[in-house]
Amino acid sequence: MSDFYFSGDLFSDLDRVQRQMSSLFGTAPSSIRSSRADAFPRLNIGSTDDSIQVVAFAPGVDPATLDVTVDKGTLTISGERRAEASAEGSRTYAKERFTGAFRRVIELPRTADADKVEARYENGLLTITVGKREASKPRAIAIQ
Structure with a gap:
């Protein structure tokens, strides 16, 4: 069967x-x-000469429920998006929006400096900036 x-x-x-x-x-x-x-949440990850940038698209998430940690070369984003209250007496027949607890784990490159992490939440976007180690940054060499 x-x-x-x-x-x-x-x-x-x-x-x-x-x-x-x-x-x-x-x-x-x-x-x-x-x-x-x-x-x-969906993620965009990029880098500059000075930092690694992670943008998590998390509309409808209360920033107080978000948790960002860096440990052993990984960046973890976790939190919860709560369900919105529906009108009294209404019944849901289709649900496309995710609700509940979530967790994303991203492996950081070796150039990441765990001591230089900043996070900001604005307009549904969680922007995390992870600095790079000084030794990994490009530098100009003077020619003599």
């Missing part, structure tokens, strides 16, 4: 089949580039 069956709701069936295929072929992420499609 096959594990695949169709209920009549095409979109939920396609979503379920995609999850089953992912579990069959093992989609364990090996880096930020291959993280789960439903990971929250």
Whole structure:
């Protein structure tokens, strides 16, 4: 007997089949580039000569529930997005917005300096700046 069956709701069936295929072929992420499609919050990661910059898109999250830690070369962002109260007597028939606890772990490059970390939350964006070690920064060499 096959594990695949169709209920009549095409979109939920396609979503379920995609999850089953992912579990069959093992989609364990090996880096930020291959993280789960439903990971929250979404991240942009970049760098400058002086720092590594992580931007987490976390609209609707109370900044008081956010926790940012750096330990042993990893940056961890965790928190919780609470469900909004629905109108009295209403019933939900579709829910596309993630609610609940979340946690993202990012491996930092060796050039990161764990003592130089700043975090700021504004307009739904959590911006984390991790400084780079002085020895890893580019420097000009004088030619004699």
